[in-house]
Amino acid sequence: xxxxxxxxxxxxxxxxxxxxxxxxxxxxxxxxxxxxxxxxxxxxxxxxxxxxxxxxxxxxxxxxxxxxxxxxxxxxxxxxxxxxxxxxxxxxxxxxxxxxxxxxxxxxxxxxxxxxxxxxxxxxxxxxxxxxxxxxxxxxxxxxxxxxxxxxxxxxxxxxxxxxxxxxxxxxxxxxxxxxxxxxxxxxxxxxxxxxxxxxxxxxxxxxxxxxxxxxxxxxxxxxxxxxxxxxxxxxxxxxxxxxxxxxxxxxxxxxxxxxxxxxxxxxxxxxxxxxxxxxxxxxxxxxxxxxxxxxxxxxxxxxxxxxxxxxxxxxxxxxxxxxxxxxxxxxxxxxxxxxxxxxxxxxxxxxxxxxxxxxxxxxxxxxxxxxxxxxxxxxxxxxxxxxxxxxxxxxxxxxxxxxxxxxxxxxxxxxxxxxxxxxxxxxxxxxxxxxxxxxxxxxxxxxxxxxxxxxxxxxxxxxxxxxxxxxxxx
Numbered sequence: 001x002x003x004x005x006x007x008x009x010x011x012x013x014x015x016x017x018x019x020x021x022x023x024x025x026x027x028x029x030x031x032x033x034x035x036x037x038x039x040x041x042x043x044x045x046x047x048x049x050x051x052x053x054x055x056x057x058x059x060x061x062x063x064x065x066x067x068x069x070x071x072x073x074x075x076x077x078x079x080x081x082x083x084x085x086x087x088x089x090x091x092x093x094x095x096x097x098x099x100x101x102x103x104x105x106x107x108x109x110x111x112x113x114x115x116x117x118x119x120x121x122x123x124x125x126x127x128x129x130x131x132x133x134x135x136x137x138x139x140x141x142x143x144x145x146x147x148x149x150x151x152x153x154x155x156x157x158x159x160x161x162x163x164x165x166x167x168x169x170x171x172x173x174x175x176x177x178x179x180x181x182x183x184x185x186x187x188x189x190x191x192x193x194x195x196x197x198x199x200x201x202x203x204x205x206x207x208x209x210x211x212x213x214x215x216x217x218x219x220x221x222x223x224x225x226x227x228x229x230x231x232x233x234x235x236x237x238x239x240x241x242x243x244x245x246x247x248x249x250x251x252x253x254x255x256x257x258x259x260x261x262x263x264x265x266x267x268x269x270x271x272x273x274x275x276x277x278x279x280x281x282x283x284x285x286x287x288x289x290x291x292x293x294x295x296x297x298x299x300x301x302x303x304x305x306x307x308x309x310x311x312x313x314x315x316x317x318x319x320x321x322x323x324x325x326x327x328x329x330x331x332x333x334x335x336x337x338x339x340x341x342x343x344x345x346x347x348x349x350x351x352x353x354x355x356x357x358x359x360x361x362x363x364x365x366x367x368x369x370x371x372x373x374x375x376x377x378x379x380x381x382x383x384x385x386x387x388x389x390x391x392x393x394x395x396x397x398x399x400x401x402x403x404x405x406x407x408x409x410x411x412x413x414x415x416x417x418x419x420x421x422x423x424x425x426x427x428x429x430x431x432x433x434x435x436x437x438x439x440x441x442x443x444x445x446x447x448x449x450x451x452x453x454x455x456x457x458x459x460x461x462x463x464x465x466x467x468x469x470x471x472x473x474x475x
Contacts, residue, residue: 029080079122129164184416191441324349
């Protein structure tokens with residue numbers, strides 16, 4: 001096994017470079033796996049990000065990757081890279097608990113599309129990353145595996161629901177990770193852990209099996225330490241699939257194109273709060289420091305935001321409807337084994353009528369149209385990714401911001417879920433730190449289906465600032 005300094009170097013090498021070095025046989029997949037397993041052994045007990053770890057499977061997968069290279073077999077873009085899958089995603093033969101005691105011993109017999117594609121790209125699946133119960137809430141804890149801690153301050157939350165993934169990346173325990181995002185579950189933990197979380201357009205990463213193949217609110221996407229690494233992972237998991245009617249036809253390979261671009265004259269709208277949400281002053285202060293950087297890149301930055309009237313009502317109704325539809329059977333059989341916020345969301349959804357849902361869908365359509373018109377003027381909208389700094393790990397959800405009470409466990413995520421309702425692609429990229437050294441992410445939103453353009457601006461911003469290179473002390 002490599003010495004400590006060598007293995008740490010491997011663990012913080014970019015996924016793009018690491019994959020290239022494995023393909024050139026400058027480093028073996030077994031050496032890479034040994035380095036990451038050492039880092040997991042060292043740090044995971046402190047942060048609890050990868051609760052299901054399969055080291056024998058990992059080592060066997062790395063050995064198979066090396067044999068394939070030695071035999072001259074075709075390799076995928078992620079060949080030999082370790083990855084752990086979010087514990088909401090079905091993995092054949094690997095325990096998938098959804099963070100719920102109801103499913104503590106559940107082992108699926110089928111992979112989801114995203115897992116199929118990761119296998120095809122050559123990634124080596126080594127386990128599962130932690131998530132809140134049924135992915136509900138942006139604070140990662142559950143009764144099966146416990147709490148995942150923020151590596152920048154172990155007494156703070158890492159966010160969620162892709163919290164285990166974000167922490168694993170920040171600690172150098174994984175080179176890339178997958179996540180999912182309904183109301184901010186890729187963007188929120190990325191912001192809290194100083195990594196990159198990209199919510200792609202609905203259908204960009206097709207989801208199957210699924211109860212509603214037309215559903216546009218929940219998406220799967222990449223989370224990584226850099227925008228280039230996120231683009232690499234997206235190139236492997238994006239692309240059409242005939243089983244999914246909303247799947248976008250563009251192949252994933254488009255995300256392997258160079259990210260460099262000239263931004264001279266690009267119109268960018270900046271909003272600290274979308275004109276409707278409470279945001280902690282220090283979050284705004286950190287994000288506002290990024291505006292001169294965007295101008296230095298050539299962008300023309302103006303204060304503006306789209307008209308998002310109805311976003312809260314539409315999101316709350318559609319989320320409650322989706323939660324009730326998906327979890328009703330578990331609720332009927334095991335209500336006493338569910339956390340309070342999941343019960344609340346289901347019970348809010350059960351009485352909804354078809355007319356309630358139809359109105360929420362109509363509101364969502366009107367929101368998209370107004371956002372579309374806004375983006376005819378501006379190519380990008382930038383805003384904070386999260387309304388608060390990482391908070392105490394003992395607090396399940398934020399109860400108030402700037403003295404205003406948050407009525408539900410969802411309310412404090414408005415800056416994310418309002419963008420979700422528009423269906424536009426959005427990314428959280430590191431943009432600085434609070435006075436206490438807590439990470440803050442900048443959210444960049446792009447035009448309809450312009451996922452690559454979002455990655456391009458995030459990449460340019462990342463290179464100009466270097467904030468993503470700052471590591472937590474424990475790593």
